[in-house]
Amino acid sequence: MTYSPTNKNKHVPQRSCVICRVKGDKKNLIRIVRHPEGGAVIDIAGKLPGRGAYICPDDECISRAKKSGLLAHSLGTVINDEFWNELEDYAKNHEVDSDMKIRSVLGLSRKAGVLIIGTDNISANKHKLLVMTARDCSESVREFASRYEENITLNMTIEELSETIGSGGGVQILALPLTAKKAGFADKIKNMAARHAEGKTERGTAIE
Ligand SMILES: [Zn+2]
Secondary structure: OOOOHHHHHHHOOEEEOOOOOOEEEHHHOEEEEEOOOOOEEEOOOOOOOOOEEEEOOOHHHHHHHHHHOHHHHHHOOOOOHHHHHHHHHHHHOOOOOHHHHHHHHHHHHHHOOOOEEOHHHHHHOOOOEEEEEOOOOOHHHHHHHHOOOEEEEOOOOHHHHHHHOOOOOOOOEEEEEOOHHHOHHHHHHHHHHHHHHHOHHHHHOOOO
């Protein structure tokens, strides 16, 4: 069992989204390059030369890119409305692993300051929470999570989870508020996790 084509996973190039900063397989992100004559183009084949930036095919990241001007800034160009419409359409049809989407939401929620990390912080929080654990978390952490009505196991290891949220390491458990005003991130993750569970058999064995 030492030779396995899945070992190839280690060599999949990783890139980060210019907005949420979450790292993912190159194929899960959209590459955008600066057009030689100004403006931006979507690099569909991933081969265009020139200054490029990666973004999640996620409406949240795209709308933030548009509002903040970060994408235009990182490409050093001006981006017109026509391009934004094109990008939104393209993103809708871009196939992405649901893991990548969940990672993007976690990254954004961290940036928004609503992500609660670790059992101590979770215990201290009095709001209704969605509790999420790494799939290789310890028994005691799993037991802690099970005390919460809304708890899910993410398809991520402790290492992947720590990297996703840009923490030094050892992140086994996180939570997001489910209270009305701030529930957006938690709702998104719940929906994606549910969809992911349904499609797991297909996704789980997918090898390129
Ligand atoms: Zn993103």
